[in-house]
Amino acid sequence: MAAQMAATKVPEVRDITRIERIGAHSHIRGLGLDDALEPRQVSQGMVGQLASRRAAGLILEMIKDGHIAGRAVLIAGQPGTGKTAIAMGIAQSLGTDTPFTALAGSEIFSLEMSKTEALSQAFRKAIGVRIKEETEIIEGEVVEIQIDRPATGTGAKVGKLTLKTTEMETIYDLGSKMIESLSKERVQAGDVITIDKATGKITKLGRSFTRARDYDAMGAQTQFVQCPEGELQKRKEVVHTVSLHEIDVINSRTQGFLALFSGDTGEIKSEVREQINAKVSEWREEGKAEIIPGVLFIDEVHMLDMECFSFLNRALESDLSPVLIMATNRGITRIRGTNYQSPHGIPIDMLDRLLIIATSPYTEKETRQILKIRCEEEDVELSEEAHTVLTRIGLETSLRYAIQLISTAGLVCRKRRGTEVQVEDIKRVYSLFLDESRSSQYMKEYQDSFLFNETQGAQMDTSQ
Amino acid sequence: MDDTSQQILKYLTEVEEAAEDVLADKHQIVDLDVKRNMNREALSALRNEGETSSEKVKVCFGNMFIKLPKKTTREMIQKDQEQLEKEISDIRKRLKAKVNHLNELQGKPELTGYSLSPLSKDEMKAIKQMLMR
Numbered sequence: 001m002a003a004q005m006a007a008t009k010v011p012e013v014r015d016i017t018r019i020e021r022i023g024a025h026s027h028i029r030g031l032g033l034d035d036a037l038e039p040r041q042v043s044q045g046m047v048g049q050l051a052s053r054r055a056a057g058l059i060l061e062m063i064k065d066g067h068i069a070g071r072a073v074l075i076a077g078q079p080g081t082g083k084t085a086i087a088m089g090i091a092q093s094l095g096t097d098t099p100f101t102a103l104a105g106s107e108i109f110s111l112e113m114s115k116t117e118a119l120s121q122a123f124r125k126a127i128g129v130r131i132k133e134e135t136e137i138i139e140g141e142v143v144e145i146q147i148d149r150p151a152t153g154t155g156a157k158v159g160k161l162t163l164k165t166t167e168m169e170t171i172y173d174l175g176s177k178m179i180e181s182l183s184k185e186r187v188q189a190g191d192v193i194t195i196d197k198a199t200g201k202i203t204k205l206g207r208s209f210t211r212a213r214d215y216d217a218m219g220a221q222t223q224f225v226q227c228p229e230g231e232l233q234k235r236k237e238v239v240h241t242v243s244l245h246e247i248d249v250i251n252s253r254t255q256g257f258l259a260l261f262s263g264d265t266g267e268i269k270s271e272v273r274e275q276i277n278a279k280v281s282e283w284r285e286e287g288k289a290e291i292i293p294g295v296l297f298i299d300e301v302h303m304l305d306m307e308c309f310s311f312l313n314r315a316l317e318s319d320l321s322p323v324l325i326m327a328t329n330r331g332i333t334r335i336r337g338t339n340y341q342s343p344h345g346i347p348i349d350m351l352d353r354l355l356i357i358a359t360s361p362y363t364e365k366e367t368r369q370i371l372k373i374r375c376e377e378e379d380v381e382l383s384e385e386a387h388t389v390l391t392r393i394g395l396e397t398s399l400r401y402a403i404q405l406i407s408t409a410g411l412v413c414r415k416r417r418g419t420e421v422q423v424e425d426i427k428r429v430y431s432l433f434l435d436e437s438r439s440s441q442y443m444k445e446y447q448d449s450f451l452f453n454e455t456q457g458a459q460m461d462t463s464q
Numbered sequence: 465m466d467d468t469s470q471q472i473l474k475y476l477t478e479v480e481e482a483a484e485d486v487l488a489d490k491h492q493i494v495d496l497d498v499k500r501n502m503n504r505e506a507l508s509a510l511r512n513e514g515e516t517s518s519e520k521v522k523v524c525f526g527n528m529f530i531k532l533p534k535k536t537t538r539e540m541i542q543k544d545q546e547q548l549e550k551e552i553s554d555i556r557k558r559l560k561a562k563v564n565h566l567n568e569l570q571g572k573p574e575l576t577g578y579s580l581s582p583l584s585k586d587e588m589k590a591i592k593q594m595l596m597r
Contacts, residue, residue, distance in 0.1 A: 097576060130576065130580065131580065131583050131591065132580040132581070132582045132583065133582060133583060133588050133591075134582035167494050167498070168494065168497065168498045168501065170498075170501035170502070170504070170505060171505055173508045173512070198585070230490065230493070230494050231493050231494045231496075231497035231498075232497060232501060233497055233500070233501075235556060237582070239576060239580070240591065242591065250590070283583075286581065287579075287580060287581045288580060288581050288582070288583055288587075289580070289583075290580060
């Protein structure tokens with residue numbers, strides 16, 4: 001009985017951890033465009049918003065070709081119309097090589113760092129530098145190690161190491177240093193190793209497949225690799241991509257490991273930044289480095305204040321500048337830190353620099369599609385009627401609320417051991433969890449019984 | 465044969481030729497490396513023999529052995545070794561252009577950072593420090 005219970009419990013635990021890992025935009029794989037940059041109605045997790053997606057696709061192509069650096073894009077639209085989804089789509093289709101830094105507008109306000117410092121760090125995180133490392137290595141499978149120890153017990157050891165690839169085999173003489181590092185790495189016959197020619201560092205790659213039999217009794221952690229091909233002495237080229245910020249950090253660590261432990265680098269001196277800029281442009285002239293202008297995404301950009309905007313204005317003009325993508329859900333509102341009204345809470349001079357992409361509310365059909373995609377993502381089976389009901393809820397309240405009902409309804413359904421979420425499950429969670437409008441309705445009705453209800457007249461200021 | 469198939473055939477021949485070129489170069493590198501390693505073995509054998517044995521060693525040329533003084537032999541092999549090193553690095557340089565050409569013919573994108581020149585050892589050391597974090 002106990003064993004049975006344990007057996008049934010295990011999958012439940014797994015399911016819970018899985019739900020935790022699903023983010024709100026985890027279903028987005030790209031912008032869902034075809035080769036001609038025409039948006040498909042439903043693709044890569046994106047639904048509808050055809051015009052905005054096409055615009056984003058255009059910008060994406062220009063970013064990929066490196067045509068636009070130092071430009072700024074604003075994605076504007078009502079809440080829940082897929083602004084962050086489009087930004088995520090851009091990030092996903094840029095690939096791993098182009099740096100993408102995401103930041104929420106409120107993140108830059110910190111006591112430890114000035115606003116402009118936080119912004120310039122974000123800017124420099126979004127610029128990648130591609131560099132190449134070239135090393136000469138000897139790579140081969142160990143055929144035999146022979147170590148001669150002097151009979152007296154003291155004195156230098158000498159030995160021989162036989163290495164082979166699929167094409168050739170050779171014998172190396174070993175000095176005492178080499179023997180020491182070989183025994184430290186526990187290299188045996190049958191291992192595939194690389195030796196760095198410059199430093200003499202030995203790395204074990206794994207055991208050769210041809211010797212798999214000899215190691216039959218080994219644990220599962222033994223890794224088997226193919227015997228290397230070609231020449232023994234190879235030239236290995238590795239391309240690294242680092243961000244300018246990372247180079248800054250390593251160079252500003254004059255205080256040593258203090259910065260290493262606190263995890264926070266604090267402010268970086270502008271002299272350090274200038275030095276790095278000079279070094280990087282020197283590398284670029286020598287053909288040693290490529291600059292990859294990445295993307296800096298600032299969500300909720302209306303949270304930035306006047307100083308930040310003027311900083312952004314100037315930062316966009318520097319020659320090492322990424323593409324700036326901003327998103328906001330505000331209409332005409334006060335610019336933070338001033339008493340002036342402006343569209344999207346962004347000063348007019350800044351707005352003038354922006355390419356603006358607008359998102360529009362989803363239609364019924366699109367809402368239905370998005371809910372379907374989210375159901376697949378969260379592994380919840382939805383019956384046809386429940387889907388219709390959920391779509392209605394999504395249209396009448398908000399898409400976010402409807403999406404939140406999916407996993408909760410899924411849990412209710414599992415509780416009653418159903419396989420498919422029915423209308424009853426939706427109804428149940430709908431009664432359990434209030435949406436925004438019902439909650440405010442409730443507030444209005446029972447306001448008197450809440451605490452601090454006398455602050456009725458003073459409206460909460462949300463623009464600040 | 466009509467025009468299009470004629471064209472396709474021409475294109476395919478071109479790709480095959482480029483690929484063959486790359487493979488031939490790769491093979492040559494292997495052959496040269498074999499020679500280089502053999503020379504290296506010979507050099508260490510000469511070194512290990514010590515001063516006790518005779519002044520002359522037997523060297524194999526083609527299908528006969530010739531007795532040569534140690535010093536001359538060593539110098540000869542070292543010269544050969546330098547020549548080999550140079551040849552290998554030349555081929556590697558050429559190979560790069562050829563692989564690029566092949567990729568271009570096949571319509572594949574150029575490898576990222578392929579044409580970069582490598583950082584010097586000191587610079588790499590500083591970067592390594594950062595990457596190891």
